[in-house]
Amino acid sequence: MTKYLTWFLVFMFFSCSMTTKKDYKINGVSFVASRDQISKENVQPVLNVHANYTAIMPFGFIKNLEHPEIIYNTNKQWFGETTEGVSQYINVLQKSGLQVMLKPQIWVWHGEFTGHIKMPNEVAWLELEQTYSQFILDFAKLAQEKQVALFCIGTELEQFIVHRPEFWQELIKNIRAVYSGELTYAANWDEYKRTPFWNDLDYIGVDAYFPVSDKITPRVEDAITGWQAHKIEMKTVSETFKKPILFTEFGYRSTDYTGKEPWVSDYKITALNFEGQTNATQALFETFWKEPWFAGGFVWKWFHNHAESGGKKDNQFTPQNKPVEAVIRNYYKRQ
Structure with missing residues (x-):
């Protein structure tokens, strides 16, 4: 009897520790997978910016939007x-004191937008449901095994959700059956208001690539102004569902017009603009990090080989070795 009581108490401890609401912000980075194993040396730069969470993102691949x-x-x-x-x-991350969000994602060949995945017939829909369930549940079981704090059930899959809502309701139940931690879904910035299952999750997850400024180099004040309408809408959604907003991804490229279409990630844009990236990021922190209905977020994106990442010639999203890294460090240190 004592043995069974001990195991019950251990289970309850882990369950409670994984599901208790945070009294601090999730100060996260999206930790990109590499060819190699990682070590504590790869984690130290994450700790140096005072992050307390990392998103780990294993990918599954499909051939095209109808496959x-x-x-x-x-x-x-x-x-x-x-x-x-x-x-x-x-x-390695947990041994360094970092919490983890496990965030399995789909990549469509040629980089087509996952929100447009839509099957041509019922047979194909049923096959997609079966393969997606296997994909997600395999990682949900791993998340439970590793006592991962947070699990993301999908990323930017609006048409899949619109056409198969019953599947998603059942999938959430099946995930809950194997994983006892907290759940979110990463909705695209223009999708989250239509996502139908927020009541069944713990966080309203938003990939926060909202347009906030049309200027070549937005000032902090410009971007703060550009956030106001979006902020009101998110606060309303949070209050409606009584769930906190979590930025499952956020960040800006170090290029011109960084606040105009922040979701653009191609390499056709060659301009370098670190001031715009820094100002837009500071504005995001000033707009949201003090709000009680806002849970925090995950910077997009962070590479394991810090010394070789980002820097003065890089105009992509990573903040590494750019002026914006100091902004992130400053705000994460406050929490």
Whole structure:
């Protein structure tokens, strides 16, 4: 009897520790998978910006927007995208005192937008449901095994959700059956108001690439002004569902017009503009991090090889070795 009571108390401890609401902000980075294992040396730069969470993002791949089969956990993928790699990353990150959001994602060949995934017929829809369930539940079980604090059930999959809402309701139940931590979904910035299952999750997840300024180099004040209408809408959604808003992704490129269409990630844009990236990021922090209905977020994106990442010639999203890194460090340190 004593043995069973001990195991029950252990289970309750882990369950409660994973589901208790935070009294602090989630100050996260999106930790990109690599070909290699990681070590504490790769984690130290994350700790240096005072992050307390990392998102780990294993990918599954589909051939096109109408193809139902998801390929994942193969020897053709980078180590950090496989279950073995995810497990190794989580071990190192947790040993360093970081919490983890496990965020399995789909990549469509040629980089087509996942929100447009839509099957041509019922047979294909059923196959997609089966393969997506297997993909997500495999990682949900791993999340439970590793006592991961937060699990993301999908990323930017609006048409899949619109056309198969019953599937998603059942999927959430099946995830809850194998994973006892907190759940979110990463809705695109223009999708979250229509997502139908926020009542069944713990956070309203938003990939926060909202347009906030049309200027070449937005000032902090410009971007703060540009946020106001979006902020009101998010606060309303949070109050409606009685769930906190979590930015499952946020960030800006170090390029001109960074606040105009922040979701653009192609390499056709060649301009460098660190001031715009810094100002837009500061405005986001000033707008949201003090709000009680806002849970925090995950910077997009952070590479394991910090010394070689970002820098003065890079105009992509990563803040590493750019002036904006100091802004993130400053705000994360306050929490």
